[in-house]
Amino acid sequence: MKKRNLYSLLVVLASILIFVTACGQEEKEVLNILNYDIYIDKSLLNQFEIENNVTIKYDTYSTPEEMYIKAKAGASNYDLIISSEYMIERMINEGMVNKLNFENIPNYNFIGEEFKNQPYDPNNEYAVPYFWGTLGILYNKNTVDVSSKSWEILWDKNHDQRIIMMDSQRDSFAAALRLLGYSLNTVNEQELDEAKELLLKQKPLVMAYITDGAPDIMINEEADMALVWSGEAVSAMEENENLDFVIPKEGSNIWIDAMFIPATTKNQTLSEKFIDFLCSKESTLRNIDEVWYSTVHTDAIKEVDEELLNNEAFNIPAEDINNMEMFRDPKEFIDLYSSRWTEVMAQEAN
């Protein structure tokens, strides 16, 4: 009796095993995608899978630095990556990016001219813009006075333990460097050290350093303000009308996230097809509804509803843009950014 039990257990396990492995072994083409967390309408993945009879393996990361390490490690074969311009610039310089065949991406024509010929890809050979946006402060109108319109708000002692910062080195330094009046691409060690001191001074006031989690905390009014990317601000403002977004007068960062095909790809044509798919008007509109960032699509923007167009975190005013800088690859100076940021994070809080 006992023995029979054991055998039946084994049979059950074996059949589950066979079932499980059988499920995974449908011979389909595979597309390995690496993207920021919460940065696509996932039903688009399903749709592309069905329409093209392929399997998409979708992986996420939270900061460009993390993506770079993942792609660089050599033990990965991503077919398509979506990331920020300065990291793409670095990877292009290091020969990690394939040139695109734009004949396979007819929808590229819908990308606004102002997003093309940017310094990270000056001849439009390697990357296709995905979304763009800026960095600013999401705040609660009832508790925060932003009349100064300055980055200094993030250093306001009245909001002790009510400030959320990002655990992302370039973005946190951007705020500090611009407050000091320096370029957010500085390669001057002294300027970077000043910014580090400023961030250290802010640390006792900070509630938490989180990437991606700020909107949720702000919607629940558990903090007064947060350093966020513009789309995060829009998503939070959609849920809680007490929230608003300000781009400080000292200037901020304007960024473009783009899709590119890393040299590790095994399926360039399929990846290009996917890029084209994401550049279609329909995909773009669905993505806007999910991620709330500003679109690069010249046709899609016409169909965005009035309310969203009136939101300055989505439709970023031209006078603010004039005062913005795009991140550039600081080359070997990147190690200094990393180590200074590690020092900020390593400092004891209280």
Next chain:
Amino acid sequence: MVKKYLSRIYMAIIFIFLYSPIIVLAIYSFNESKSRGNWTGFSFKWYLELFQDRDIKMALYYTVSIALISAIISTILGTAAAIGINSMKGKIKSIILNINYLPVVNPDIVTGIALMILYISLNIKLGFNTMLISHIIFNTPYVILSILPKLRQLDTHMTEAAMDLGATPMYALRKVIIPEIKPGIITGFLMAFTLSIDDFIISYFTKGEGVTNLSIVIYSMARRGVRPTINALSTIMLTVVLLLMIIVNNRSNAIEKSK
């Protein structure tokens, strides 16, 4: 009498501490509202949403298949190793046992980064295979450690008697040793399975393109804040673990009684 009450109250407090977070989590998985502050009504909608989430579905598939395959392989590998180690002697035995102990005592994060370095140095593509191998690596020592005590209790005369009566060593192994250490093997298997389902840190460092497990998904969701879908997922996972534990517990109780 007073002492008895005091100890009851104390245990009650400990259990409230241990279980209230889990219960709160489970209760809020049925809350209709997204925000955790207020209760707006009973609903299964987060469960429905959960089953539509492709990340979670994928993660569930990988978690279960890796747990099953790794538990089976490490049980076979571990049983053979335990039988072998048991018949070794002296220094070699203690060296092997100590190395076997390393993944148990090493912090998971060190095991994780060490394996990541290994795979990348050997140019092994990170993905399903690396995660599976890693799980076998940290499961097997537990299997061995749960079988060894049973082997030590084994009556060597029985094997010898069987062989005197004409049994081949293989036959003796199959008919005498394996049945005797079966409880250890099953415990080892279940332990490997549970450890694998639960693992986060080692998987986090050894995963590759599109291959995640539930722990990793929970981690990336939890970083974004509190989500009712995680609550729903927790409730399901807790129920499964509870059932599994009750089965294991009944088994070991039954074994204890039969002794």
Next chain:
Amino acid sequence: MKDRTKYFSYPYIVWMTIFIILPSFLVLLYSITSKESNGITTINFTLENYKLFFDPMYINILFDSMTLAAISTLICLILGYPAAYIISTSNISKRNTLLFLCILPMWMNMLLRTYAWMTILGNNGLINNFLEMIGFQKVNLLYTRGATVMGMVYNFIPFMILPIYTALSKMDIGLIEAADDLGADKKTIFRKIILPLSMPGVISGIIMVFMPAVSTFIIPQLLGGNKNMMIGNLIEKLFILNGDWNFGSAISIIMMIIILISMSIMNKFDVDKEGGARLW
């Protein structure tokens, strides 16, 4: 028979060599080479990575991790010892259930156990809502050191209760009865008999709580808001974000050494030499 079955372990010995010894060796190798080393031809050996760790900033992180882990361990001990004692003195039918209830949370996903506290400690969480309801001010609970300690205690307390219980349940009741007969009062019995006999369990418990607590990176991240970096966070950051394997490996080696020293201390005290692995 015995000689032949020895070969059964050979596959596993090969396996261990590739997947346990080799990776450890690689970590060691990375820790003593400089970042500029490219491939085998140009390895530069250096102790720079270890030297770097002795920068006050990093020593501070180590010290801080050890303090937080020690506080959590102490709280686990204070809370866990009486629980283990009560379980070991209750009658057999109850004992198994009580023990089962103490171990059960250990088998639930650690991330979920940690996540659960996010919902409870948040500014709009259960505790703060309750405080507000009874007319108190809300307090910052989440994203503090206290929250980190809380998370550790919650996650690791079963590791304390279990070994102490095992030690206590092995104790010879006759000893206590004899002491009682000889007129010792309860305090003396506890101090002179129960406590010394449960010491092996206490020591295993301390090590088993301290080890995972000192190396965790999830708890300070999710409950501590990333404000107080622990040694685990530093390792994770160096590997995942900065790509600095050399320094990261050096820290891992230092952590391994700390753990191995603790383990050897534990082995000295642990009578039956099974301590760490006895989870079931």
